[in-house]
Amino acid sequence: MLNRLYFIFLLVPFLFLSCYDSNGDTEKSATLPIYQDTPYLQDYSVKYYFNSSVSPKKVFEDRNGVVQVLGKNGLYRTSAGQFLVDGTLIADNTYRPLKDKSLNGISLFQDQFVYVDDKAVLSNAWAGNLFLPHDLENANLLEPGSNFDFLISDGKELQFLSKDKAPWKGTVEDGNIIQIRYGHEANVFWILGKNSVSTFDASNNQIKTIKINNEATSFDVVGAKLYIGTQNGYFTVDSELNGKPSDLINKLPVPSITWIESIDEEIWFGSDEGAYRMDIDGDFNYYYGKRWLPGNKVVHISSGHEGRVHILTDNGLAQIHFDPMTLADKAAFYEKQVRDRHIRLGFNASLVDLKNGDVNSGRLDDSDNDGLWTSMYLASQVYRYKVTGNEEALKNCYESMEAMERLFTINDVPGFPSRSFERSGYIESLHDSDRWQHTDDPEWDWKSTTSSDEAIGHIFVYSVMAELLENDLRERAITLIDTLMGHIVKNDYYLVDFDGKPTTWGKWNPEYVNARPIMVGDRKINSSNIIAMLQTAYHFTQKEVYKEKAFDLMNNHGYFENLMRPMSEIGKAPEDADDWSKMLSEGWNHSDDEMYFLGYWGLYRYALNDTLKTKFKESIIDHWESERPEKDGAWNLLTAVCETQNFDLDEAAWYLREHPMDMRSWDVKNSHRKDLTFIEPNFRDQTTEEVLPPDERQVQRHNANMFRLDRTGGDGSEEYSAGDIWLLPYWLGRYLGVISEPRLNKE
Template identity: 65%
Template sequence: MRKVNQYYIWVISLLVLSCGSPKNEKEVVSAMPVYKDVPYIQNYSIKYNAQDMELSEVHMDRNGVIQVLSSKGVLRTHDGQFLYPGILMKDKTYRPITDKNISGFTLYQNQFVYLDDKAVLSNAWAGSLYLSHDLPEAKILAAGDDFDFLISDGKALQFLSKDKAPWKEEIDDQVLEIKYNSAKKTFWILGTQSISSFDATTNTLKTTQQEQNLTSFALIDDKLIVGTSDGYFEIDSRTSKKIGETQKKLPANEITSIAAIDGQLWFGSSEGAFKMRDDGKFDYYYGKRWLPGNVVKHISQGTNGSVLVLTDAGLGQIVFEEMTLFDKAQYYESQVRNRHIRLGFNANLVDLDHGNIDSGRLSDSDNDGLWTTMYLAAEVFRYSVTKSAVALQNCREAMDAMERLFSINPVPGFPSRSFERSGYIEKLHDPDRWQHSNDPEWDWKSTTSSDEAIGHIFAYGVMAELMDNDLKDRAITLIDTLMSHVVRNDLYMVDFDGKPTTWGKWNPEYVNARPKMVGDRKINSSNIIGMLQTAYHFTGKEKYKEKAFDLMDNHGYLENLMWPMKDVAPAPDDADDWSKMLSESWNHSDDEMYFVGYWGLYRYAFNDTLKTKFKESILDHWEIERPEKEGAWNIMTALTGTSEFDLGEAVWYLKEHPLDMVSWDIKNSHRKDLEFIAPNFREQTTKEVLPPDERRVQRHNGNMFQLDKIGNDGGEEFSAGDIWLLPYWMGRYLGVISEPQPLK
């Protein structure tokens, strides 16, 4: 979601980019946009859970103390930090207050002021504030000026003051809230079907009846923002007349709380909280990424710049912190190293107990090779830019794992999907894919697919090009090892059983069996040409070049890979069943394979003529992907030297990505503020893609337009290694994201 006080500073400069030429060839100089990495505002949530009690109101005082009013008295926060929820517990700090029947409280001069069955009182000002009242059931309290207060028991109003005459009157409605307008010296009273104003200087009460079911309100400028059970409307506070129509195009329409914070409107609802942006759209805070529960009870401003969102299950403190993209990268680097390295692989943490990141286990994956190669490439880019010894060591450890994928199985040149200590197969995913190695202590995972293969070649190509140490030779060896296996086996990846794996097939007999509009024909052609070019570029072996040109000249692979993306579509009725299955909808895993493969396709092109064609193909693909605002694909497109690759959207992706990468449940399909579009082949659900922090945590192979993710709530934490660090460090290497800059 678009945060407050974001800083987008754009400069256009002439950069020398290594955009795909051999090292001794002149580099292309292009006018490229560059994002200047100055501090922006990143938000995250600190949560405090509560059970078996009703929660009603929350405030933070000038000392940073947070108190919550509940059915069990006044609570305070205990412990609690990002990713480590605290709890709300009974506040025993001051025993005399604990013993009172506190029924309401508010802030005055940023100090806590309490309401009980006898008085308005406070511990501030040396305890001198004590104003008796005669509404024993009073529960609503608002502070005015000069220690003036208006209270209510839901039926009557009573004005209390240190130096003004008291006032009391019944009201013909159920009072819900009272707010004070200091500029007008007026208290506003919200009832279920009325809005009243009380002038304390004249003891005048004016009431305007409303026809809607009112729920909450806030004051901003000269307007009252009034929530209902179905949207909100505005009232001119000077005339008490309604402005326009009731607004119903909201993330959730059943409004439960409204607050004006730093000139921005915050809404609580029965389905999360949302903030109105300057452009009239909303930032949506739903689910346990942000809130302990989704039924919002109260919203208030923290004195430290945070926003307090009280829910039926506890408190969500939304924190806004200034950082640069580099700062965010440093956090994610720690996240990966602390919790996501399994035997050198970039892995997910699973089986979490309701998001407890210390309760999970590292899991194997079908795509251990792919996710690790993407993280490995990120660390190579990082090392190239920073010469960080830590990044270099990360590369070495990941490379150890990647090399062992080849050596742990008996098939020459075949990369395993993964490996694990023996005896745990029955506890792992896909037990039928696991095989015993020659070492009785270890098992390896078979059936490796094409997405692993292209990931391998991408990372090794980056390493072979950018490293100036032993890792360069190790990378070239693995490129040659894998591609020799593929070429030797007639462009198939052949498993332990002597048969091609399901997806490791680049042979013309398989590829060209697919109708032209089926995406697999294009993707397999694009990938294998990029893989063969990479192998030739770094080994110099003619067999790779000869095979690539044979595919392009004699089997139509150049035509295949140049097929326009707009023409990728479902197979016709007379096609084979396999082709129909492959083309039921847009394949976002293919998008990932395309863009990862574009590094070798464009950068190591055999000649300038091909490079021009490959650039055309990449830009054609990028154009159709633009609605997704995918950070990695936009940054990868920059390698072609084009000056237009949606850098702003790539930076948006990087900024908007949540720091919390736990797989919390997400729901957006109910939202009335979104513009939905008709069902389509690409499975795009809305006109505009949602920000990453409003949708599920997902890798680059997911559909960015998926609106809901229900199930496994808080059961997994994703690694930032491939999701975020790859586009960031690639952007740094390509020079389109600057090093961190101070604000001037």
């Protein structure tokens, strides 16, 4: 209870300051669909680790919110955990006499802890009056009945104990008792054996047994069925033990099942490789790795208060929380994450070198794409300010704009934006140290070799500022559009570095672009981006040179044909192509997707005439059609800029809802899953028919392959910023009016 309340209290000030001040204008269109931002259940994990080697058995939470874990050496309880800050499981010394008992089993009766040791079933509740002696010295299975009745077992024999009824002792046919459940409606105990399922009726001490062909590992009662787990899936049996067991169902994330627990109309499964839950539609949510669990071998699962689910693993306990939240609530949480830990000199930056995932141990990192990631975050704050009028958003705009402007002034190349800058003395520890240059100021260094994705990011955000803001930032943005595009036009469509040579990727010149075979993606992306940038420059500066250059490239150098080429024609270069073209087309370039969609803002909105606008819309939607399987929130919402009704709004909202609140780089693994439908290797590197939800794959930016299934070596050492990954699509959706203000109830 305290952990959950702490998390909610952490959020509350930001929810009311940031989420409900939505009085500004948005670009609403009656023709576009609108996602109503009503509360959904957001899951996140609070983890507790053992300090020493423990063989955990069970976990339960009593009516007071106390959580106890039973291990081989007694009881443990949770200490000090909260979201993003791991807690520990420490020895529970609350009741000193329990330390001297050989506790082997634990359960709940009337939401109170009940134990079994080598002598009795006992509890500290009810003034300690519950004490039922038994003679199963190694009893470790304990299941409460209806009225202070208990069935216990040592794995071989059964013993029934009651305050009001005579004791009973017996066994089941196969003699290997794994688990016991009680059904209040049927008023019987179900007993799972290794190769059998039995019922015990305490009213007449009768046992009914059926044999099963598959070796069982765990079971639970769900309505009129028993769900029985095995090492290769699960099957069902009628709870009356009538009829034939179902066929084995093993198209599961992990068929090797260690535990089954029915919680709130969903069925949870534990395995040696994480946990997963199956909803009423048969869909799975998979919880793997340290984003969710202290260890991947699941020992036990139980329900907690306020919708929490306890997952006990070999290495500790995970509490999976499900809190009602709107997208606006989530945005407020991410806004604080960015401001707390992800602003470096005004740039939107990653936090790296985390020790065991501790967000308080990391350092802010420089990036090749400081300008790009910051442009995406800065655009989100412009949209936010336009929608809400929030003064903090405007302050964020000013701070990041200063960093973006200094990229141009910290070097002495006219109109050339640096990749990044940092205080001097750290070059050797920075990314690509050979690209860093000294400035005239001994205090500062700057990074050269700026790329085309940086350039399109600059033009994108400056155009957003120039269009939507009405303060001095507008003129400053227009100045930078003209500064950058003036450099590119003056240098024959190249970004020319400090050494007088074009950078590796800053090339839009026809001689370079058209040297690529028509199926090579760089020919299309470079044409699309440069036309978008020239149109943007003309729109805001009204300098004829930019319009003339755009028409010249389209009419005389094939750039219109290049950018209109269908995505279905993009592929690998032929065998007789040059090595550079072959390298560029080894596979689908997801960074190109990011460049395309950021460029589409200017390509469509600032088209030089209505005919071009119609054609550009056709090209954008063609690209979007090829991207639809990825269900990327940013791509879907940037497509909505084209004023098309169909841009997969539901999938964009799904992306925003399903994105993990934990943005650390934990290892993930999905390639082993049996519930996925894999497809043959292909140019796009799409691995499965359906993309996984964001909270089941690695945290990644929009320029990565959403179909990548595994990540190893991360281990929580980096925390990504939500500024570009999440806040950009959310606030764009709010600005476009396709995501509503937060609503408490559906309308």
